[in-house]
Amino acid sequence: MINQRKDHNIKAYILLFIVFAVLLTLLDLKYIGDEYVRRVLNLAAIYTIVSVSMNLVNGFTGLFSLGQAGFMAIGAYTVAIFTVPLESRASIFYVVPQNPALAGIHIPFPAALLLGGLLAALVAILIGIPVLRLKSDYLAIATLGFSEIIRIVFTNAKTITNGALGIKSIPKMPTMWVFFGVMILSVAFIVFLINSSYGRAFKAIREDAVAAEAMGINLFKHKVMSFAIGAFFAGIGGGLFASLLGTVDPKQFYFTMTYNFLLMIVLGGMGSISGTVIASFIVTIGLEVLRFFDNPLTLFGVTIPIFRAGFRMVIFSALLMILVLFFRNGLLGQKELSWGMVRDWFGRLRRYKR
């Protein structure tokens, strides 16, 4: 019986994936949707990568880290510095010329993306060794400070990053599969990681660090590992972000950016991958859908005065408050989305109707 159900589930998952792949291919080949839909979805995919990586650290290992914007900046700048065509470098670095050691180097996008992730992970290990000895609030403050340091270093390293002026002309990706492919790979990697013995160690640390240590789990090693893997995927997300926007500057990695991702993981549920994925898409798409409130609205010949620019942010905040009040643990809490859960919802819905 149990085997049968499992079998059925796997078939359903494969079916779901095929539907998703067909939809995405159709979107990608411009049969359905338009540039706007594609862009919003790409953005959502990137935000998913970063928020899932943040959930690994914050939700599964229980480390309250706020350094995600800094790691993204490392990935984004690596892609920006190495993939911009050589011929347009001089016109970008028009105030201070680029460092001659970097000016002649051009590497293809996949390599630069990977390098960005690895650099972010390396920095995470270096910063993690002293900082991960801290707990809760102190760790949050230290990582927040670190992400600001990264931003300020990038602002000042003018021969490398062009300082405040930023870098533009980063090559665009021709297909949505770049963003969604990397998203699927990263989410899959993190899911496998969490279900492995390492993942169980992470969760044990989250639940009770002392008990975990008593069971023979090397706290420090596992914390650094989770932190570095989280940073790696944040770096990858940052690199994709740079290529989607085509430009980077230090201002966009202000620490407020980290709060966007914190919002997504709290909304989806700390410790739920599927919840984080859903929340990332809801927040990104939702902000666009709510643009309706920014436009002046005329109803039966009466112009309603509160419908004006900025109103959508009010609605968005109000919706968040409602969500936090009614779903205290986020949409899914620590659970994962499963067929049983979907069935339950439909069942409840049917009962409610009756």
Place this chain on the structure above:
Amino acid sequence: MKRKLSLLLCLLMVLASFAACAKNEESDVIKIGVFEPLTGENGGGGLQELDGIKYANKMYGEVLGKKIELVIVDNKSDKGEATTAVTRLIENDKVVAIIGSYGSGVSIAAGDIIKSAKIPTMGASCTNPMVTQGNEYYFRACFLDPFQGRVMANYALQQGAKTAAVIMQNGDDYSVGLGNFFIDAFKELTGDPNSIVDISEFQVNDSDFNGILTNIKAKNPDVIFAPSSATTAPLIIRQARALDIQSLIMGGDTWENPAVIDVAGEYAEGIVLSTFFDENDPATNEAKVFVEGYKKELGDKEPIIPAVAALGYDAYLLIRDAIERAGSTDGDAIKDALNATKDFEGVTGVINFTEEGDADKNIAVIKTVEEGRFVYIDTVEVK
């Protein structure tokens, strides 16, 4: 409670569908998109610019016998948001041209999308050279930082200055860009590479400049050039005068803001700044009409007309003029018409476009502060 909530959501959806219906009825309009930061870091400046654009739309609401409708989207001063906002304008609203945005960063991010969609775009006050660089569809109505830097260097020289110190805000592309262009121009004009005696940078949100200023005082420059935001400028001015620095203190267009005088008080007397236009000395006929009308429109909201509002107004008029001359709403036709713009009389001066699509303006206005008011000194023409 849940039942009430779901009812409320249903109601909202019904409202949304009504709104969608209402929109489809109008077809005899030409849509021009406006993307500005209306919330976030640059929300204030974005709103001022938008007011100028809206006023222009009110005055010149028609082209080719059709009504012009402005489609306004907020870019939250955020790059990611700016790219989706612009894509939305192009794909959903099918705008024929775009105006915006305050802040160069968001404009650069939107540039590539504009280029591939071939939608002519007019920046109003984005002064970073990278906005229009290599993008034939991006134009702008303002002068560039190199020009402004040169104007101020010229003025300093006219005042007999031989040495200068520059203070810039680290991390701010406007401040760093303008500061560097001033340095280049000043060195070139004096012919002395040592004429810049000090270059200092401060961080965002710094409020104590005594360290930088003490250093500058020791070197005793004739002028201090400190392009910075209107919140930082009065602090620099106050602290410099408090340290008894007698040098001429100069800034860029951001200084033309009542906040500078309010905060710096009597210390603001004698500071010099360059700006886009002067309401007391209209450069063109269009400017006269604009100043009169817009003063009434503003009422008590703002004591002086913000320069970005005037630029927003010009940006709109330039686009409208190009559509009229192109005789169609085709992107390439409008772009060609914009390129062919010849001696267009805007509020901020006579406008032609360079090959890059930058306004080739020949005038900048120099102002100073006397008795707590901005006073016009000179209109500088630079060839």
